[in-house]
Amino acid sequence: MFYSHQPMELPEQFPESDSLYQPSRRRGKHKIYIGMAPGVGKTFRMLEEALALKQEGIDVVVELLETHGRRDPAEKAEGLEIIPRQQIQRGGIVLTEMDVDGILARAPQLVLVDELAHTTIPGSLREKRYQDVEFILEAGIDVYSTVNIQHLESLKDLVARITGVVVRERIPDRLLEEASEVLVVDITPETLEERLREGKIYAPAKIQQSLANFFQRRNLVALRELALREVADNIEENVLSGTRPGLTCSIQERVLVCVSTYPKSLLLIRRGRDWLII
Numbered sequence: 080m081f082y083s084h085q086p087m088e089l090p091e092q093f094p095e096s097d098s099l100y101q102p103s104r105r106r107g108k109h110k111i112y113i114g115m116a117p118g119v120g121k122t123f124r125m126l127e128e129a130l131a132l133k134q135e136g137i138d139v140v141v142e143l144l145e146t147h148g149r150r151d152p153a154e155k156a157e158g159l160e161i162i163p164r165q166q167i168q169r170g171g172i173v174l175t176e177m178d179v180d181g182i183l184a185r186a187p188q189l190v191l192v193d194e195l196a197h198t199t200i201p202g203s204l205r206e207k208r209y210q211d212v213e214f215i216l217e218a219g220i221d222v223y224s225t226v227n228i229q230h231l232e233s234l235k236d237l238v239a240r241i242t243g244v245v246v247r248e249r250i251p252d253r254l255l256e257e258a259s260e261v262l263v264v265d266i267t268p269e270t271l272e273e274r275l276r277e278g279k280i281y282a283p284a285k286i287q288q289s290l291a292n293f294f295q296r297r298n299l300v301a302l303r304e305l306a307l308r309e310v311a312d313n314i315e316e317n318v319l320s321g322t323r324p325g326l327t328c329s330i331q332e333r334v335l336v337c338v339s340t341y342p343k344s345l346l347l348i349r350r351g352r353d354w355l356i357i
Contacts, residue, residue, distance in 0.1 A: 107216040108259035111195065112225045113310070115302040116294065118271055118280035121225040121264045122146075122193055126155040129191055129223060133159065138188040143177050143208075145193040149279060159191075167200050176200050179211050182220065189221045196230035196248040209250050226250060228306040236346045241301045242293055255313055263310045268299035 112121040122144065133139045141161045146153045162185060164175035176199055182190055192215075197208040205211050212222050229238040232249045239245045255261050274280055275294055338344040 105219055107219050107221045109212070109216055109221070109254075109257070110223045110260040110262065111255060111258045112223070112262050112264055113228060113255075113306060114225075114264045115228055115306045116271060116299060117227060118274050119264050119266050121227075122152045123155055124262070124264050125191055125193075125223050125225055126152060126159070129159060129189065130155070132189065139191070140182075140185060140187040140189070141191045142182055143192045143194070151279065160187075162190075167202070169200065169202075174200050176203055177208060177211050179204075179214060182215055183218055186218075187220060189223065190215060192222055192224045195224040195226040195254070196250045198248050207250070209254060228302055228309060231255070231309065233349045234305060234309075236349065237305070238302075242298045244293055255309070261310055261313060263306055265303065265307065268296055268303060271299060272296070 112125050114121045126144075129139045129141075139159060141156055141159050143164070144152065144156055144161070162178060162181050165178035165181070167174050167176055177192065192208065192212055195209050195212065199206060199208060199211070205214065209224075212224055215222055228234065229242070229244075229246045230249050231252055233252050235246055235249060271280075272290065272294065275286055275289060278286065281289055336347050338347060
């Protein structure tokens with residue numbers, strides 16, 4: 080199942096720039112594919128839509144595709160141009176990172192970037208991949224990207240409590256709020272478990288460990304609810320912000336956050352930030 084808001088217009092064609100960093104006449108549009116966990120099909124869905132746009136004549140390229148050895152997304156990407164990653168030497172090891180300059184020089188209409196919350200290699204110009212994406216958007220290039228619900232900054236405490244895992248790589252919630260479109264790629268926990276057992280998410284050596292930890296059924300149910308609720312809240316906020324008072328029926332919960340000097344007040348503020356009443 081797929082849920083989205085703010086329908087995204089097709090990318091426009093832009094004239095070539097004299098400089099890689101010349102500001103665009105408009106900011107690129109950002110479409111985010113979000114899911115409850117790895118393996119729900121975010122990357123596959125992103126590639127499907129990109130291939131359809133290519134057939135319509137849109138100039139689409141892939142900059143970052145994290146297949147983690149999975150065959151399906153790698154095969155799906157066949158037929159799409161891939162911009163080589165930047166190679167960086169670190170301690171005798173060659174690492175790869177997104178080549179932002181290469182994207183700006185190529186100047187496509189649309190670029191695909193996997194795993195939005197990724198932390199870049201130390202010494203990179205920008206610390207986080209989402210910051211690279213924002214830089215590309217400022218150049219007027221549209222971006223499709225993927226992320227999992229546990230990477231949202233405001234949910235880090237709740238996710239840690241549910242799964243027992245402290246997520247280190249996070250993105251600010253504003254990215255979802257500012258996105259041109261957010262699409263939830265949703266499957267049942269049972270189907271996700273089946274994919275995991277079939278080796279479609281991780282290597283066989285990691286399957287049982289994953290099932291016993293992050294991919295426990297209760298974790299997946301809770302994460303799925305978080306993903307659906309987050310996008311539903313965004314939908315209502317967008318509707319209310321563009322409508323005169325009294326013309327819509329609000330179903331969103333209203334939360335009063337009572338804060339004190341105790342350290343746990345930070346947790347409450349993060350979760351209730353959108354409805355904070357002092």
